[in-house]
Amino acid sequence: MGDRLLAGVCWLAAGIVAGGFAWLLGDIVMNGLGQINLMYLLMPVADAGRAGGIGPVIVSTSLILVVCLSVSLPLGLATAIVLSEADDERWFGRLVRRSLDVLAGVPSIVFGLFGYAVFGLALGLGFSILSGGLTLACMVLPILIRSIEQGLRAVPIDIRHAAAALGMQRWRTLVAVLLPAAAPGVLVGVVLGIGRAAAETAALLFTSGYVARMPDSLLDSGRSLSVHIFDLALNVAGGEPRAYAAALVLIVALAVVNLTAISLSERLLSSRINPA
Amino acid sequence: MPASASRLDPDRLLTGGLRLCAAFSAALLILVVIFLLLQAGPVLDAIGPWRLFADDGWFPADTAAAGQFSIVALLAGSGAVAFGATVLAAPLAIASAVFCRFVAPPRIGQLFRRMLEVLAGVPSVVFGFWGLVVLVPLINRWQPPGASVLAGALVLGLMILPTIALLADSALRSVPRATLSAAAALGLSRWRTALQVALPAARGGVVTGIILGVARAIGETMAVLMVCGNVVQVPASVFEPVRTLTANIALEMAYAYGDHRSALFLTGLVLTLLVIALVLVAELGRGANARRTAHG
Amino acid sequence: MLPIWRLLLVLSAVVLAACGNGQTTTTVTLTGSSTIGPVMTEVARRYEAANPTIRVDVQTGGSSRGIQDARTGLADIGMSSRALKPAEAEGANQHILARDGVAFLLHASNPVDSLSDDQLRDIYLGRISNWQQVGGKDAPITAISRANGRSELNIFQDYFDVAERQIKPDLIAGENQQGIKLVAGNPDAIIYMSIGTAETDQQAGVPIKLLPLAGVPASSQTVADGSFPMSRVLILVTRDDLAPAAKQVLDYALSPAVHDLIEAQAFVPAR
Numbered sequence: 001m002g003d004r005l006l007a008g009v010c011w012l013a014a015g016i017v018a019g020g021f022a023w024l025l026g027d028i029v030m031n032g033l034g035q036i037n038l039m040y041l042l043m044p045v046a047d048a049g050r051a052g053g054i055g056p057v058i059v060s061t062s063l064i065l066v067v068c069l070s071v072s073l074p075l076g077l078a079t080a081i082v083l084s085e086a087d088d089e090r091w092f093g094r095l096v097r098r099s100l101d102v103l104a105g106v107p108s109i110v111f112g113l114f115g116y117a118v119f120g121l122a123l124g125l126g127f128s129i130l131s132g133g134l135t136l137a138c139m140v141l142p143i144l145i146r147s148i149e150q151g152l153r154a155v156p157i158d159i160r161h162a163a164a165a166l167g168m169q170r171w172r173t174l175v176a177v178l179l180p181a182a183a184p185g186v187l188v189g190v191v192l193g194i195g196r197a198a199a200e201t202a203a204l205l206f207t208s209g210y211v212a213r214m215p216d217s218l219l220d221s222g223r224s225l226s227v228h229i230f231d232l233a234l235n236v237a238g239g240e241p242r243a244y245a246a247a248l249v250l251i252v253a254l255a256v257v258n259l260t261a262i263s264l265s266e267r268l269l270s271s272r273i274n275p276a
Numbered sequence: 277m278p279a280s281a282s283r284l285d286p287d288r289l290l291t292g293g294l295r296l297c298a299a300f301s302a303a304l305l306i307l308v309v310i311f312l313l314l315q316a317g318p319v320l321d322a323i324g325p326w327r328l329f330a331d332d333g334w335f336p337a338d339t340a341a342a343g344q345f346s347i348v349a350l351l352a353g354s355g356a357v358a359f360g361a362t363v364l365a366a367p368l369a370i371a372s373a374v375f376c377r378f379v380a381p382p383r384i385g386q387l388f389r390r391m392l393e394v395l396a397g398v399p400s401v402v403f404g405f406w407g408l409v410v411l412v413p414l415i416n417r418w419q420p421p422g423a424s425v426l427a428g429a430l431v432l433g434l435m436i437l438p439t440i441a442l443l444a445d446s447a448l449r450s451v452p453r454a455t456l457s458a459a460a461a462l463g464l465s466r467w468r469t470a471l472q473v474a475l476p477a478a479r480g481g482v483v484t485g486i487i488l489g490v491a492r493a494i495g496e497t498m499a500v501l502m503v504c505g506n507v508v509q510v511p512a513s514v515f516e517p518v519r520t521l522t523a524n525i526a527l528e529m530a531y532a533y534g535d536h537r538s539a540l541f542l543t544g545l546v547l548t549l550l551v552i553a554l555v556l557v558a559e560l561g562r563g564a565n566a567r568r569t570a571h572g
Numbered sequence: 573m574l575p576i577w578r579l580l581l582v583l584s585a586v587v588l589a590a591c592g593n594g595q596t597t598t599t600v601t602l603t604g605s606s607t608i609g610p611v612m613t614e615v616a617r618r619y620e621a622a623n624p625t626i627r628v629d630v631q632t633g634g635s636s637r638g639i640q641d642a643r644t645g646l647a648d649i650g651m652s653s654r655a656l657k658p659a660e661a662e663g664a665n666q667h668i669l670a671r672d673g674v675a676f677l678l679h680a681s682n683p684v685d686s687l688s689d690d691q692l693r694d695i696y697l698g699r700i701s702n703w704q705q706v707g708g709k710d711a712p713i714t715a716i717s718r719a720n721g722r723s724e725l726n727i728f729q730d731y732f733d734v735a736e737r738q739i740k741p742d743l744i745a746g747e748n749q750q751g752i753k754l755v756a757g758n759p760d761a762i763i764y765m766s767i768g769t770a771e772t773d774q775q776a777g778v779p780i781k782l783l784p785l786a787g788v789p790a791s792s793q794t795v796a797d798g799s800f801p802m803s804r805v806l807i808l809v810t811r812d813d814l815a816p817a818a819k820q821v822l823d824y825a826l827s828p829a830v831h832d833l834i835e836a837q838a839f840v841p842a843r
Contacts, residue, residue, distance in 0.1 A: 006467035010379040013371030014388055017441075020434050021395050024406050046617075048610040078297030092295075098555060099302040104488065105551035106308060107495030107522050110544045113529070114308050117315070121646075127601075127631055138304055145301065170287040199399030202497040202526060209631045210609070221629055226399050230498065233405045234747035235606055235632075237769050237837075238776030240409075247402045254397035259390065335737055337720055408750065413757030421714040421742045422758060506719065506744035517743050527746045530606075530634025531721020 025251070032248035035241060041249070045212040048236045049228060054246060056214040060129060060222025061198065063215060064208055067133025068197050069190065072141050076189065079141075080148035081174065104142035111139045112203035120207060127221040132208025136200060140193035147192055151185010152178060184265035191261040195254055201226040225250045309548060315541035319345070322535060328542070334508045334524075336536040345539050347546065352510040353425075353518030354547075357500060358493040360429025360514065361436055366486050368433075369440035370475075373482075376441075377448045378470045389445065396438035404499035407431040412503055419515040423505035426514040431503050432496055436489035443488065447481020448474055487558045491551050497522040521547050597624075598817040603631040604638015604651030605723075606747065607766060608669065608806050612651060614833045615825050626817050635723060639664065642809040648818035650809035654723035665810045667826055670839040673767035673803040674727045675790035677752075679759040680779035684708040689786055693732045695762065698740030703760060716754055716763035717741035723804055728764055731802050749773075755780055764802075767795060768838035796840040806839060 043053030079100075083093055115135025125131040155178055163173040179186075201224075209221035210231065223231075229246045232239035323331075323345055331346035372392070376385040407427055416422025451474050459469040475482070505517020506527060519527075521543050529540050602612055609632040616628035635652040639660050642650030656666060676692060678684060687695070687706060694700040695715050704710045717739050718725040729736065743761075745751035748769045755761045756778050767790050770782055782790040786801050794800040808822060824830065831841040 003465055003467050006374070006470060007379050010371050010375035013368050014375040014380070017368055017372050017437060018388070018391065021391055023410075024398070024403070024434070027406060027410060028402065048613060075297050075301060078294045079301040082294045082298040092298075096298050096302040098559065099305040101555045101558075102548070102552045103305045103308070105491035105495060105554065106305070107497060107544070107547050107551075109495075109497045109522055109525050110308065110312070110548060113315075113525075113541065113544060114311050117311060118307075127629070138308075141301055141304065171290045174290070195397040199397065199401075201399070201401045202522075205633070209629075211629050211631070212613075213627075221631065226401055229399070229405070230401045233401070233408075234502070234749045236610060237749065237752070237772035238778075239749065243405060247399070247405065251394070251398055251402065254399075255394045258393050258397055262390075262393070333737065335720075337736075408753050409757065412754070416714075416758045420712055420758070420760060423743050423754065501746060502750060505742075506746065507741055508744075519744070527719040527744075528721055530632075531636045531719075533636050533640060 028244055028248050028251065031241065032244035032246075035245035036248065040245065044214065045223075045228075049212070049232045049239055049242055049246075050236060054225070054228065054249065056212055057223050057225055057228045057246075058249075060208070060215055061224045061226075063129045063218065063222060064133045064136065064204070064224055065194060065197055067130060067218065068136040068140060069193065071134060072137040072144055072193065073190065075137075076141055076144035077148060077186070080145045080152060081178070083145065083149045084152035100142040100145055103138075104146070107202075108139060108200055109202040111135055112206040114138070115203060116206035125219065127207065127209035127211070128219045129208055129215055129222045130218045132204050132222070132224070133218075135203050135207045136197040139200065139203060140196050143196055144189040144193045147189030148182060148186050151182035151188070154185065155181040184268050187261050187265045187268070191258055194257055198224075198250065198254055199226055200224075201230045205230075225253075309545070312541055312545040312548065316538055316545050319535045319538035319542055328546075336528075336532070336539050343535055343539075347521070347543060349508045349510050350519060350521045350524055350543065351546075353504070353508075354494055354520040354522070354550075356425045356511055356514075356518055357428040357432060357504060357520055358490055360425055361432035361493045362486065362490050364429055364433035365437040365440055365489060369437045369485070369489075370444055370482060372437070372441040373444035373448055374470050374475070376445050377474070378466060389442075392438045392441050392445075395434075396442060398435075400435060400496055400499045403431050403435050404502035407499060407503035415515075421505065421517065423503055423517050424515045425504070425511050425518055428500050428504040428518070428520075429514070431499050432493045435496065435499060436492050439492060440482075440485040440489045443485030444478065444482045447478035447485070450481070451477045483558065487554060491554060494550060494554075495522060495547065497526050501526050597627055598815075599627045599629060600649070600815070600818045600821045601629045601631065601647045602638075602649045602651060602808075603633055603641045603647040604809075605635040605653040605806070606632040607653040607672070607723075607769070608651040611670070611806075611834055611837045611839065612825065614836070615830045616821075618830065618833065619821060619824050623820075626821070628821055634721065636721065639809050642811060645811065648810070648815060649822060652723075652807045652809055653804060654726055655805065656807070656809070663811065665812065665814075667808045667810070667822065668805050668842040669808050669825060670806045670834050670841050671795055671803055672806055672839050673790060673792075673795040673800045674724050674764055675767050675770065675785055675800075675802065676783040677755055677763050677765050677770055677780050678783060679755055679761060680781050681759050682708065682781070684783075686784055686787075689732070693734065696728075696732070696739050696741065697734065711760045714742045714754075714758055714761040715740075716743045716745055716751060716761055718751070718764070719744050719746045722746070724764055724766065727802055727804050752778060752780065767792060767800075768840075771838040792835075792838055792840050805842075 040053040042055045044056055046052030083097060115131060119125045119131040119134050159177060163177050204224050204227050208224060210223055211221035212223045215222045225246060229243050232243035327345055328347050331344040333344050333346055335344040376389055380388060411430060412422040412427050415427055455473060455477060456469060459473040500520050501523040504523060506519045506523055507517040508519045511518045525540050525544060532540055609630055613630045616630050619628055635654050638650035639652050639656060641647035643664055684703060684706060691706050695713055700706060701713055703713055743754060745754055748765060751763045751765055752773050755763050771792060774780060784790055788794050788800050795803050810822060834841045
């Protein structure tokens with residue numbers, strides 16, 4: 001009886017969630033799919049986005065993500081290693097962890113204002129891919145650290161003890177034992193970070209800017225896909241169909257990154273358990 | 277390993293370097309807060325903090341009345357939308373997680389999880405766009421004007437649902453198999469196992485998920501800007517439009533200068549303080565929890 | 573092996589060319605009004621095509637920022653869709669790029685075809701709340717106003733002589749297209765908006781209609797001949813010490829060579 005009730009409630013909830021999802025995605029696929037072809041993905045933007053394609057926008061988006069990850073990943077990895085070994089009762093680990101919790105909640109628009117003032121004005125980077133990427137790096141840092149830390153903590157303490165008992169130095173333990181073990185967690189963190197960064201609009205309006213030309217260098221302003229969608233949806237008269245198309249491209253790209261990473265991390269996990 | 281450390285001991289260098297990175301990550305928050313304080317300074321000097329609550333409405337650029345800076349209605353707007361979103365999303369998300377772990381056949385459970393992961397990656401501007409074009413006209417036909425607390429709560433609810441559900445799911449997944457087997461051995465039915473054993477054991481992860489969800493709901497800008505109607509008022513019903521703190525910054529920052537601009541940075545600071553308070557509350561709750569568990 | 577060598581050669585040639593270019597190109601930056609942004613983006617594209625050594629970057633972010641950036645030198649040219657305040661005008665040169673009207677917009681299915689100035693004022697002051705009171709069907713009016721700082725709001729306030737706190741809107745829209753979508757999705761809504769933007773959307777098939785104001789039809793023609801009463805100028809702002817490249821871009825933007833681009837966005841070029 002109870003089992004039936006629970007099952008019923010859960011199926012209903014899952015049905016509602018799947019229904020909302022299908023509604024949202026169906027709307028975007030139906031309105032966006034017809035516009036997308038190879039030319040659309042490669043051509044430059046024309047007529048404020050109503051014609052042409054999104055080639056430069058895709059390049060700018062990728063460059064912003066590369067800048068973001070190449071700064072946040074090393075920093076995040078180092079912090080996660082410290083945290084995974086820090087005792088929560090000690091002030092240092094506690095302080096770092098709480099600050100990161102709060103940082104994770106700081107609204108992205110605040111990061112946008114921060115990035116504009118610090119990277120754009122104070123460091124003189126202006127509106128550029130570099131400004132945007134660095135701002136996003138600050139933003140995704142907490143997510144990255146939390147996922148990597150979880151991956152590291154999942155390494156059984158026995159293994160660390162064993163490494164120590166074998167007389168391995170800390171850095172050897174780190175490189176040879178901990179990091180490979182934490183690889184799936186790192187991967188999840190990277191995927192979540194990319195998802196958050198690629199979806200961000202508010203912070204990029206103030207930092208990487210609107211320019212939809214093909215960027216020559218990281219110091220050029222570059223329009224990200226999410227900013228492009230925002231612009232088409234709210235600024236450009238008659239931009240709605242193209243907004244749908246760009247949204248579909250972004251969602252599909254993120255889904256592909258996401259699903260590839262998941263299957264990769266599962267393969268990593270199973271390959272670790274099966275051999276030997 | 278010898279305990280005496282020479283100056284070039286790689287372990288020491290490593291530990292130092294790592295700690296430096298960690299300190300920098302933590303310092304980022306302090307940098308953001310200092311930056312906000314610097315920008316908000318002029319208006320704080322001019323009006324003091326209490327006028328944020330005592331002023332007659334939000335008319336920061338009103339030249340006749342010399343600027344009115346009450347953020348009461350904006351706080352109410354942010355609160356109402358975030359609360360609504362959480363109330364809608366949390367039960368659905370937890371039920372979804374239980375569905376994945378205990379109810380659905382493994383293949384469907386996995387498919388459902390993949391779907392949540394894709395949903396988690398949908399950009400907020402897409403949610404907002406969909407809400408504006410599809411949801412708002414629908415609510416308008418029922419209860420005009422359509423753009424309202426309800427529209428905001430629905431869109432934000434759908435947006436934060438995957439976050440809560442995925443974290444609850446991984447928390448349920450990390451409940452030790454032995455615990456579940458013990459429950460089964462005691463003859464507990466599946467639903468009692470799920471509700472009375474697994475969920476309480478996974479409480480920490482579920483609560484973290486909800487707090488992250490609430491924080492995201494409070495901080496979300498683009499989607500609420502599009503669907504909430506942006507009228508500065510304390511809502512009397514869920515069908516009335518509101519403006520949130522974040523939407524206010526996005527709407528006005530580009531057009532603001534002087535005290536008005538500074539006041540917007542001040543609202544950014546208020547937002548950040550709200551989130552800090554939220555994290556502290558969660559911390560206290562976790563502490564109380566740990567004590568309760570420790571004492572029996 | 574040969575193809576790889578050739579590829580490397582071509583690649584290094586490209587890199588060298590890019591470096592060489594980097595030393596001789598000049599960048600001209602524009603910031604400001606999101607109403608003017610799309611027009612200037614097209615002007616910039618055409619200018620760049622004819623002058624490969626000059627790059628024109630167009631950023632939006634609002635009129636106030638455009639004016640501020642032009643005055644502080646963060647941008648070469650600022651874009652403003654409102655008149656400059658006296659404090660802002662000091663030390664700034666203003667160039668009229670185009671004119672645009674601000675008119676009231678209804679859903680195409682709304683039977684109401686005209687509203688007097690008094691009726692419009694009463695709708696926005698909350699004294700009229702049902703379309704029946706102005707000869708329409710029995711339905712509550714959704715009056716949409718614009719966010720603080722938008723030049724449309726300033727023009728509305730000047731025309732009707734009302735303070736911001738007197739306006740009792742049902743909704744507030746920020747960007748133009750948000751307003752358009754709210755009206756398109758709500759048969760009982762009314763909003764005031766750029767005529768240029770509204771006409772472009774009408775041509776794209778959005779179900780909206782423009783109301784005449786004080787008996788004058790709202791269209792780019794009446795804005796062009798100066799008879800439409802609620803209109804504004806779209807301005808480019810510069811400092812005295814304008815860089816030569818920026819001066820060229822400015823002159824080009826103000827020349828007849830770009831009138832077709834301005835008209836394509838349904839604005840009226842300044843003559």
